[in-house]
Amino acid sequence: MSAVMSEKWVEIGKLDEIPRLGSRVVRTATDEIAIFRAADDSVFALSNRCPHKQGPLSEGILHGHRVTCPLHNWVIELENGEAVAPDVGCARSYPVRLEGETIMLAI
Amino acid sequence: MKERLVLIGNGMAGVRTLEELLKLEPNKYDITVFGSEPHPNYNRILLSPVLAGEKQFDEIVLNRREWYQQHDIALHSGSPVVEINRVQRKVVAANGVEAGYDRLLLATGSSPFIIPVPGASLEGVISFRDIHDVEQMLAASRQYKRAVVIGGGLLGLEAANGLIKQGMDVSVVHLMDTLMERQLDAAAGAMLKRSLEENGMHFLMGAQTEAILGDKRVEAVRFADGSVVDADLVVMAVGIRPNIELARQAGLYCERGVVVNDTMQTYDPRIYALGECVQHRDTCYGLVAPLFEQAKVCANHLAELGYGRYEGSVTSTKLKVTGIDLFSAGDFHGDEQTEEIVFQDQAGGTYKKLVIKDNRISGAVLYGNTVDGAWYFQLMREGTDISDMRESLLFGEAAHLGSSGHGGQSKASAMGDEAQVCDCNGVCKGDIVKAITSEGLFTVDEVKAHTKAGASCGSCVGLVEQILANTLGGDYSAPEAKPLCACTDFTHDQVRSTIREYELTDKQGVFDKMDWRTPDGCHVCRPAINYYLISAWPGKAQDDAQSRFVNERVHGNIQKDGTFSVIPRILGGKTTPDELRAIADAADKFNVGEVNLTGGQRINMLGVKKEDLPAMWAFLTERGLVSGHAYGKALRTVKTCVGSTWCRFGTQDSTGLGIQLEEMTWASWMPHKFKMAVSGCPRNCAEATIKDFGVVCVDSGYELHIGGNGGVKVRATDVLCRVTTEEEVMEHCAAFIQLYREEARYLERTAPWIERIGLSYIKKRILEDVDGRKALYTRFLESQDVAQHDPWTVRAKGAEAHEFTPIKQIGE
């Protein structure tokens, strides 16, 4: 079965509302999405649930393009939500982009 | 064009160096590897289990051919190098293949020593060095019955054990009277011999081989006393000799091995050498742990980073014979200047000997129960002064830290595969052994990463080390100076002293100055560096919220469902009806999931949603309550009893003193959490003797205690001293805390810190050096000037609001 995804881009805020190496969440009806801002000002969006035991990734420490989950220290790639080896698992990732200073998220 | 790097010797040391190099500089060199053996790189130390039939060759391969391809490494296997031409900078292999180099790496290992007796070249006489030897032994075991192993050292015994497992009848011939005499003293050697005899091994001790008899194939061995033993297979395991012929022909300076300096360079600076073929500071090594340390340094220089130095290794040994636990390290024989501490239980099969020189362990032999091997080895390598723990030393780390702590099993080899090793993460012995062999793991850190064993509370790390050692046969724990994290080779202490020396006040300064490998560190180093910065330069260094663990950023403890706990400060555990009403009202108003009393005499409201935190704090601070810092690496609580005000036994006002202590120390950031208590008399109702700093009031004043811990490993405090006035208590307390803040490593509790540096050192700094104590006290108060602001009040007023609200709500 193939699910048809209807993607909708929404404006969620300005870049400077998130501290560098920090994160804030977007709440939707069904999910909580963590928006990350790396040191190089690139932004990423992942479901705010760690693939291990649902820890809130938005509360983790960011480094490079990775975040360390605050509950048991799994390290997750921001680009695709994959856990860094040897751990295995994946957090759902969402398309996100910057238009000037504005952060746009596709849901 | 890239520079060309050629490696001669496709063995453990050489390939490890390439791995380390690729981690540092993946694209610097065009790499070519020559190896005599027709195989990719395999784990030589697991040849013993292959011989014993416990493993297949395929399982011990470390790097498959695909690995070489992936990294664009040209591999010439089955292709020994016969010449190094240093003028033309090229090497020539036996099959005529040539390769030019800009840098050359020699890692040719060593060869078994063959005793030059008549008959040594007969068919059926083999050594034990590579997979080819093992295949020959396995073939012989299928066809023949009687084997003689010459040499009762580590290798000989492992060979003999394997051949018995293959159904052969095995006699071990040893020149000396003690087995493994280079690792064991006579007592332990005798116990080992007895256990091996129980396994069916025969011994001929003090026997000198004179000739090997036979026409084409070996038939018997004759000894100097004229006796003869029949044999269809003879394994020579009497020692190894570094392979230096190639280097010597090329004119490189050699003695017993190829001589190298601390950067692993030979006398020709373009040519590096490491592994069993080298001689470094007069020592040749025959175990992998030192080779891996050499590999790290060598790779560092090949990558032109230029800061690593190899300064020699202290080694320890284990025998990989299933069912036998044996550990040996350092100089275990001793001499006139040493003393010995010995424990021997023949019936129980346990023997322990520690050799002590100048109050430091200089050697150890353990037989039967080796769980503390790693601990002794660490004390030995770090040169820890053991005078403070002499009496309990022999009973091991558990006894030393208090026997009531968590931690069950002590004999790894006696455990079944399904026995649980890590009680936090539910990891069994079998899982660990499997990960070690199938993933090619060598260090405790690697085992932690792959299996999670030992990754939580850490109480099973000793056992994990033991399993690692039993599986691989050696101590692979990282070199003495552990780097802070994978982002750097520098240690905690080096980072901290650099921060002081160069007056660095932000993390970027540290990363730049110390060549961090990652642009912004990782979750291990960032919090540590942040702590070192703010503790070194209070008020001057910027506290970086993004480098703090969530609990300290949000000023509450994160719970497993992502909610937080709120614990107001209750000074000294003494509260009022008004405070209790405020807490009850807050709990009602914010619908908290549960209200708990904590072990530190505080009240814990659980299950608070993050976005409710500021409003709840506003509510509480309005009614006079402030943050209890129950979430931080900081002063937690001062627990008290009611003392002389109420209790008929009380000798002093313990509650009042506790309140004063807490007023002085709240909000001070520390390397780890810090707990205090004050008991009004020696009945000690406040449990002051398991706190980081405890006071037990006595009739004549106050007894001060330090370094206690009630957590995973229970440790009772050491007594620091007795004082007579409250002012002195305050001064000693602050000085002790400040010393801990300035010198302990991040995430090191006071208990292990005191274990590491010794009680005598603390006494010297705090009791003997009175001016020093006063200076510490003053520095503590100065840093408190900056630190003592209630974090709840400012956040309740809107500070850091972004921390607590979603950036956007979409839909409902």
Ligand SMILES: Cc1cc2nc3c(=O)[nH]c(=O)nc-3n(C[C@H](O)[C@H](O)[C@H](O)COP(=O)(O)OP(=O)(O)OC[C@H]3O[C@@H](n4cnc5c(N)ncnc54)[C@H](O)[C@@H]3O)c2cc1C
């Ligand atoms: C059976 C056995 C059990 C062991 N058990 C343990 C243990 O429990 N714990 C422990 O710490 N250590 C153990 N060791 C020792 C450990 O294996 C060695 O210390 C380690 O392998 C040495 O690494 P190396 O790279 O210096 O040499 P090697 O691993 O021997 O590699 C050298 C390689 O270079 C090749 N070579 C030599 N000359 C040339 C040439 N001219 N051209 C091309 N290639 C060449 C050799 O064929 C070999 O493949 C054991 C060794 C054996 C044999």
Ligand code: SF4
């Ligand atoms: S410790 Fe002593 S003074 Fe304090 S409550 Fe117990 S008995 Fe009383």
Ligand code: FES
């Ligand atoms: S929930 Fe993220 S590491 Fe366990």
